[in-house]
Amino acid sequence: MHQIDTPIPSGHIEQHMRSSAILTDIVIGMSDGLTVPFALAAGLSGAVGNNHLSLIWIAGIAEIAAGSIAMGLGGYLAGKTEIDHYNSELKREYDEVERLPEREKEEVREFFSGLGLSRDVQEQAVEEMTRDRDKWVDFMMKYELGLDKPDPQRARKSAFNIGFSYIVGGLIPLSPYFFVRDGITGLRISAAITLCCLFIFGYFKSKFTDVNPIAGALRVMIIGALAAGCAFAVARLIQS
Amino acid sequence: MHQIDTPIPSGHIEQHMRSSAILTDIVIGMSDGLTVPFALAAGLSGAVGNNHLSLIWIAGIAEIAAGSIAMGLGGYLAGKTEIDHYNSELKREYDEVERLPEREKEEVREFFSGLGLSRDVQEQAVEEMTRDRDKWVDFMMKYELGLDKPDPQRARKSAFNIGFSYIVGGLIPLSPYFFVRDGITGLRISAAITLCCLFIFGYFKSKFTDVNPIAGALRVMIIGALAAGCAFAVARLIQS
Numbered sequence: 001m002h003q004i005d006t007p008i009p010s011g012h013i014e015q016h017m018r019s020s021a022i023l024t025d026i027v028i029g030m031s032d033g034l035t036v037p038f039a040l041a042a043g044l045s046g047a048v049g050n051n052h053l054s055l056i057w058i059a060g061i062a063e064i065a066a067g068s069i070a071m072g073l074g075g076y077l078a079g080k081t082e083i084d085h086y087n088s089e090l091k092r093e094y095d096e097v098e099r100l101p102e103r104e105k106e107e108v109r110e111f112f113s114g115l116g117l118s119r120d121v122q123e124q125a126v127e128e129m130t131r132d133r134d135k136w137v138d139f140m141m142k143y144e145l146g147l148d149k150p151d152p153q154r155a156r157k158s159a160f161n162i163g164f165s166y167i168v169g170g171l172i173p174l175s176p177y178f179f180v181r182d183g184i185t186g187l188r189i190s191a192a193i194t195l196c197c198l199f200i201f202g203y204f205k206s207k208f209t210d211v212n213p214i215a216g217a218l219r220v221m222i223i224g225a226l227a228a229g230c231a232f233a234v235a236r237l238i239q240s
Numbered sequence: 241m242h243q244i245d246t247p248i249p250s251g252h253i254e255q256h257m258r259s260s261a262i263l264t265d266i267v268i269g270m271s272d273g274l275t276v277p278f279a280l281a282a283g284l285s286g287a288v289g290n291n292h293l294s295l296i297w298i299a300g301i302a303e304i305a306a307g308s309i310a311m312g313l314g315g316y317l318a319g320k321t322e323i324d325h326y327n328s329e330l331k332r333e334y335d336e337v338e339r340l341p342e343r344e345k346e347e348v349r350e351f352f353s354g355l356g357l358s359r360d361v362q363e364q365a366v367e368e369m370t371r372d373r374d375k376w377v378d379f380m381m382k383y384e385l386g387l388d389k390p391d392p393q394r395a396r397k398s399a400f401n402i403g404f405s406y407i408v409g410g411l412i413p414l415s416p417y418f419f420v421r422d423g424i425t426g427l428r429i430s431a432a433i434t435l436c437c438l439f440i441f442g443y444f445k446s447k448f449t450d451v452n453p454i455a456g457a458l459r460v461m462i463i464g465a466l467a468a469g470c471a472f473a474v475a476r477l478i479q480s
Binding site: 031032035036038039040042043044047048052054055057058059061062063065066067069070073074077080081084085088112115116117118121124125128129131132135139143146148206211212216219220223224226227228230231232234235238239 | 271272275279280282283303309314321324325356369372379388446452463466470474475
């Protein structure tokens with residue numbers, strides 16, 4: 001589904017955070033992998049004659065190769081960009097705290113004022129917080145800019161997890177086409193398997209993000225069905 | 241590139257935030273649209289005979305249809321999930337503040353303690369902040385759980401922006417195949433145009449996220465080239 005984000009489940013329990021990062025990667029990779037190759041194969045099954053059935057899986061595997069590299073390296077790039085961005089902002093904050101301490105103190109005060117603290121407590125808090133320059137900059141990064149220190153290992157791991165999940169997800173809808181002799185039969189089996197997988201997948205994903213599991217499962221399944229239906233229709237339309 | 245995230249550019253200037261959300265959507269949709277259909281067409285150009293050239297753009301357009309729906313609706317779903325998740329956490333926080341006020345106060349105190357404030361100021365700040373229940377819950381949502389109130393309109397707009405950008409991006413690498421009579425010529429023109437676009441695109445994207453623009457542009461271009469090269473190689477391998 002090329003998801004931009006899956007909110008990381010409730011931060012209540014800190015130790016769950018690491019495993020949820022991996023699960024998020026798998027969710028991202030697999031939901032795309034299930035949906036796009038499925039829809040592509042569905043589209044081609046309506047457009048390719050039964051003599052050229054091999055084209056469905058050539059195209060499908062080419063798509064899986066392209067998609068997993070683009071997604072995996074895309075994830076890596078996004079992680080790298082996040083680190084570069086964090087470091088450049090960090091440098092800027094140290095610089096600002098150095099050059100314009102009064103303005104930066106005022107920003108800290110505004111933060112405490114926004115929390116509804118009295119002027120008196122604001123002043124004291126600013127006074128105490130800005131004593132340690134590292135803590136001060138750390139505070140500005142986190143609460144002014146909303147940036148958390150990214151894990152430098154994360155980019156590489158994330159790339160692998162997403163790319164691999166895309167391949168696994170993509171091979172599921174494609175596999176029936178290896179065993180049939182006409183495209184429409186392949187499409188029927190592929191649709192049955194993939195829509196089941198999308199449902200199960202959507203179910204666990206929704207549980208995981210505290211959303212009604214059945215509603216979430218149906219949403220994910222319907223997106224897959226729509227994408228495949230549209231690809232099928234478009235391919236038929238062009239070919240005729 | 242199926243990017244998971246592109247860090248929103250420096251939060252220094254608040255009014256830039258809304259336009260950057262649209263730009264983020266366009267970046268996400270277009271980088272995928274440029275990369276995946278490009279690589280798929282490249283893969284097929286090596287596997288399909290010149291008599292079946294139309295299959296390249298049938299597959300390409302089926303992929304664009306599938307990808308734009310999956311990405312657009314995927315973006316919509318992610319936005320909806322974010323809203324549902326926010327609301328369920330909000331309910332939980334109100335509930336906890338009601339049932340376990342002392343534990344929740346302790347969590348607020350820990351936050352201020354983490355900032356390096358003295359015990360005295362911590363107590364005062366907690367006292368003042370927890371007087372207004374709405375402000376208190378708002379604080380817990382933002383700083384304990386790191387959740388910002390999502391814009392309910394955002395999900396729908398985001399779906400449209402991403403899906404549309406994917407279509408625009410995808411038609412660029414595909415267009416040369418309409419005008420040529422053999423796949424390899426199409427691939428050459430498509431590669432030249434698309435790699436230029438990816439470079440320009442990566443350049444502006446990097447400027448926008450405060451990263452060295454030339455390095456960023458090269459990274460984006462190389463991912464596209466790798467994806468296409470791999471799809472081409474895999475398709476050739478299967479076909480032979």
